[in-house]
Amino acid sequence: MARRKIAKRADDYAQWYLDVIAEGQMAEHSMVRGCMIIKPWGYGIWERIQRELDDRIKASGHENAYFPLFVPKSLLDKEAEHVEGFAPECAVVTHGGGKELEEPLFVRPTSEAIICTTYGNWVESWRDLPILINQWANVVRWEMRTRLFLRTMEFLWQEGHTAHETHDEAAAEVQTMLDVYADLAENVLAIPVIKGRKTAAERFPGAIDTYSIEALMQDGKALQAGTSHDLGQNFAKAYDISFQSRGGEMEYAWSTSWGVSTRLIGGMIMAHADDDGLVVPPLLAPLHAVIVPIYKGEEEAAALREDVDGMVTALRAAGVRVKADVRDHLRPGAKFFEWEKKGVPVRIEYGARDKAAGNVVVKRRDNGEKQIVPRGDVAGVVAALLVTIQSDLLARARARRAERSYVVDDYAEFRSRIVDGGFFHMRWCGDVSCEARVKDETKATIRCIPNEGDEDAGPCVVCGKGADGVRAVFARAY
Ligand SMILES: [Zn+2]
Incomplete structure (x- = not known):
């Protein structure tokens, strides 16, 4: 038996969270305080989030583009409330190429300044609107108290920035994206959320309204999981996004911005993981299922190989992301333990006795249920089980929230x-x-x-x- 390394939630929730991340091989601290190395398993989950969200962003009419990491100080200074809100947590580059820079460059804490300035150059007439652009990027905020995924100095996110002819259109955009985020949270991350408006005190600096999705974690604390901002004309005025209206007047555009980040992964962990480690919703799992053949020695392994390969092929054909764990230096128990801590939704065990009976053992990570399945049915059973697990996770999170509301x-x-x-x-x-x-x-x-x-x-x-x-x-x- 491998030694238990994960603290129990009831004993030490904060330590449990860190243990789950470490034992699930999600991420680790870098040598720079507050920065995070995202390991392949954690990054694979982020890639699934990206893909699901990117599809939704594009389906709602947006395109992706990319804007630079560095923002001249003079640009950030243009929106007074915005700079006041963000300057204290900005990293500033003062030297480059061995010389002091004439103008310091801020590492973007968010990209309104550079993007709105660019839109100002692009827009002349009402015919140039709306602009509906998203970017996938990293940003830096000089946080003093950091926690892996939830609050890191550098994090990955997407930020959408749009400019519109009318306030009605901008306000509708803000709600459209809030709905997209709620859909992502509930139907992909299996985390129920409340959509709502922030108070003035909690607003994004420079916005006239901020909306968010709010989730409840297992320790009873809330997590703001995504935000969508109505920027009114504040940024258009500061960065000169003006246009000739249909009536021939010069007007300022109405802009919005919206984002979600790698923080969502922290939310996923705290919504679903248990005392044995991660529980990853099937839609986010880099692997849906792992087949662990149970054998001793090369002869037994060889006897199972063809069947295992056949199951991998059948499962993949059914849309299941699967691999067989055929590492010879590890015992089955150690493999079980490792995949359990990584939160792979389904484990398939297959040994000589199962072969003789024509069966496999299928085990769910989320509730520990085991079932015996005829080997020929495994693809259909697992594909259906993944759908069940996804909806059970949401139902369980909903019930937990209801108990604590x-x-x-x-x-x-x-x-x-x-x-x-x-x-x-x-x-x-x-x-x-x-x-x-x-x-x-x-x-x-x-x-x-x-x-x-x-x-x-x-x-x-x-x-x-x-x-x-x-x-x-x-x-x-x-
Ligand atoms: Zn009162």
């Missing part, structure tokens, strides 16, 4: 219960001082004001003054 009208009750985590649906009057008090006293923030919620007027949970509209969602967050 509370409608609360009493501030004292909230204060005593927030220590155990969860989503608290509470009335809020809209006053920043009530929001700030909650944060000071409980470390909880308003995650969002849900897009979908019943009208529920009544007194603010903090100050008792009237609050109309839907209840805000309060939680402690990553």
